[in-house]
Amino acid sequence: MDRIDRQMLQLLQQEGRLSTVELAERVALSPSPCARRLKRLEDSGIISSYRAVLNRKLLQLATTVFVNVRLMHHREDAVRLFEEAVTTMDEVIACHVVSGAFDYLLEVVVRDLPDYEKLVRKLQALSMVQDITSNFAIRTVKSGTPLPLPGQL
Amino acid sequence: MDRIDRQMLQLLQQEGRLSTVELAERVALSPSPCARRLKRLEDSGIISSYRAVLNRKLLQLATTVFVNVRLMHHREDAVRLFEEAVTTMDEVIACHVVSGAFDYLLEVVVRDLPDYEKLVRKLQALSMVQDITSNFAIRTVKSGTPLPLPGQL
DNA sequence: CGTGAAAAGATACACAA
DNA sequence: TTGTGTATCTTTTCACG
Numbered sequence: 138m139d140r141i142d143r144q145m146l147q148l149l150q151q152e153g154r155l156s157t158v159e160l161a162e163r164v165a166l167s168p169s170p171c172a173r174r175l176k177r178l179e180d181s182g183i184i185s186s187y188r189a190v191l192n193r194k195l196l197q198l199a200t201t202v203f204v205n206v207r208l209m210h211h212r213e214d215a216v217r218l219f220e221e222a223v224t225t226m227d228e229v230i231a232c233h234v235v236s237g238a239f240d241y242l243l244e245v246v247v248r249d250l251p252d253y254e255k256l257v258r259k260l261q262a263l264s265m266v267q268d269i270t271s272n273f274a275i276r277t278v279k280s281g282t283p284l285p286l287p288g289q290l
Numbered sequence: 291m292d293r294i295d296r297q298m299l300q301l302l303q304q305e306g307r308l309s310t311v312e313l314a315e316r317v318a319l320s321p322s323p324c325a326r327r328l329k330r331l332e333d334s335g336i337i338s339s340y341r342a343v344l345n346r347k348l349l350q351l352a353t354t355v356f357v358n359v360r361l362m363h364h365r366e367d368a369v370r371l372f373e374e375a376v377t378t379m380d381e382v383i384a385c386h387v388v389s390g391a392f393d394y395l396l397e398v399v400v401r402d403l404p405d406y407e408k409l410v411r412k413l414q415a416l417s418m419v420q421d422i423t424s425n426f427a428i429r430t431v432k433s434g435t436p437l438p439l440p441g442q443l
Numbered sequence: 444c445g446t447g448a449a450a451a452g453a454t455a456c457a458c459a460a
Numbered sequence: 461t462t463g464t465g466t467a468t469c470t471t472t473t474c475a476c477g
Contacts, residue, residue: 146344153306153340156471167445172472183348187306190339191299191437198437203388203395220431227438232431235356242356242425248440272395278373278385284344284351285380287401309453323462325454 141166142174143286146183150283153187190281193246200247201274205239206260207267215265222263228256239270294319295327296439299336303436306340343434346399353400354427358392359413360420368418375416381409392423 144164148155155163161171178184193199208215223232223243231244247253253271260269297317301308308316314324331337346352361368376385376396384397400406406424413422 146342149342150344151339151341153342158471168472169446169474170444173444181348182345184342185345186304186343188304188341188343188434189299189302189306189337190341191303192335192338193437195334195336196437197440201386203386224432227435229432230435230437231433233354233356233427233433234429234431235425235427237423237425239425241431242427246437270390272388272390272392274386274388274395276387278387278394279377279382280384280386281341282380282383284346284349284383284399287350311453320463321454322456322464326461 142178143288145171145174146178146286147283149184197248198246200249200253201277202245202247202253203272203274204243204245204257204260205270205272206241206243207239207269208241208265209267210265211240219263219265226256226259228252295331296441298324298327299331299439300436302337302340350401351399353402353406354430355398355400355406356425356427357396357398357410357413358423358425359394359396360392360422361394361418362420363418364393372416372418379409379412381405 141164145160148163157172157175158168161168223229228245228247229243230246233242235242245256247256260266294317298313301316310325310328311321314321376382381398381400382396383399386395388395398409400409413419
């Protein structure tokens with residue numbers, strides 16, 4: 138893992154469909170070693186996948202909400218059931234166990250407020266959920282930025 | 291925008307490097323119309339980009355923190371300067387203006403607690419920042435899930 | 444790591460249904 | 461609008477220096 142690997146990762150985070158040849162040019166390498174490095178990065182799991190990024194506005198999914206959830210208690214089965222429920226909800230595109238006053242932070246993407254309300258009701262219907270608090274994303278300043286790769290790996 | 295387009299988007303959100311031919315097979319179409327549709331989705335901006343997704347643990351970027359920021363006031367120049375500052379901070383991979391008690395929600399990725407502290411100090415050094423609160427991501431239940439595409443577009 | 448050549452695959456287009 | 465076929469171009473792969 139050297140400077141060139143990091144450079145490749147940086148580029149692929151922005152243009153995931155770069156071919157080996159294009160990538161090679163940009164990192165000033167010939168295609169062969171570039172392909173070898175890329176394969177190594179993929180096989181090792183450092184590159185875990187490639188994804189298309191969609192425009193939410195154009196898809197009428199303009200409403201992003203951050204929902205904080207607190208559970209009643211933290212018995213193992215309640216936790217498991219909650220996480221399974223959340224996993225099946227497509228509107229929830231991210232879910233983290235977090236420190237602080239709440240147990241979970243969910244990132245929710247919906248079309249509009251009625252759809253948001255439906256989701257909230259689904260969450261509140263879960264018996265292990267104590268309470269939830271929502272914060273609407275009014276504007277996105279930045280998102281999906283490339284990861285800051287540590288320079289000394 | 292019909293069922294096939296949605297199917298393509300769904301697939302590309304999970305496998306961004308699918309070729310036109312592979313994609314065509316999976317949506318039961320021949321390559322030509324599939325390529326035409328894909329081009330349309332790209333040109334229209336519905337597909338905004340393709341990205342490689344990296345494994346944070348393997349890159350020693352295991353610490354994700356959600357940082358809430360409140361500004362002193364909301365004069366236009368203070369807001370602009372704050373957002374410019376945040377935009378230049380590589381550790382901040384997302385930043386939203388949010389409703390609720392705070393003004394901004396930042397998603398921060400760092401290597402460890404010392405690096406986290408450095409970032410907090412950078413934020414606190416900004417004169418327009420009133421206060422910040424951090425919530426650590428202890429565990430990620432789900433993240434980067436495909437968007438829930440509305441079925442009736 | 445680089446070069447070169449061979450093989451495989453993808454894209455683009457014209458035309459027909 | 462989709463399907464077929466073809467031609468072209470690009471990419472990938474691999475052996476070897």
